[in-house]
Amino acid sequence: KLQVTMITMSLAAKITMLLLTMDILLVMMVIMLVMMDIMQVTIVTMLVVMDMLLAVVMDMLLVVMDMLLAVMDTMMLAVMDMLPVVMDMLLGVMDTMLPVVMDMLLVVMDMLLVVMDMLLAMLPVVMDMLLVVMDMLQVVMDMLQVVMDMLLVMMVTTL
Secondary structure: HHHHHHHHHHHHHHHHHHHHHHHHHHHHHHHHHHHOOOOHHHHHHHHHHHHHHHHHHHHHHHHHHHHHHHHHHHHHHHHHHHHHHHHHHHHHHHOOOOOOHHHHHHHHHHHHHHHHHHHHHHHHHHHHHHHHHHHHHHHHHHHHHHHHHHHHHHHHHHO
């Protein structure tokens, strides 16, 4: 009777070990899910930043177009009265406006390039994090395999 009790207690301890290992595995899974959520938030943040930058660029282009159209409207009225003066003014406006527009376009392009560089720089970090998580899961799986093998050996030896 004592021997049966000892075997039963041993089996209960082994099952408890197995359950603890399962709990560890579940905790690892939860950690992986949290890391996935963090990645998702990062990607959403990048998309929001891109949307905001595009909206700013479009607004700036619209303002420039409106300014050019206003200049054209005022010029057309003056053309009827005095054409040579209007030509001189148009040339002056073009000389002053074109470099400003080009500079603004260059600044916008630089901003977009910086954002792209940031995204490309963050990509390897995210991939490394994923690889680390996968390695951790592999280690946990190996631990679980070892525990299963130990349990199998114990079962065989007790039987």
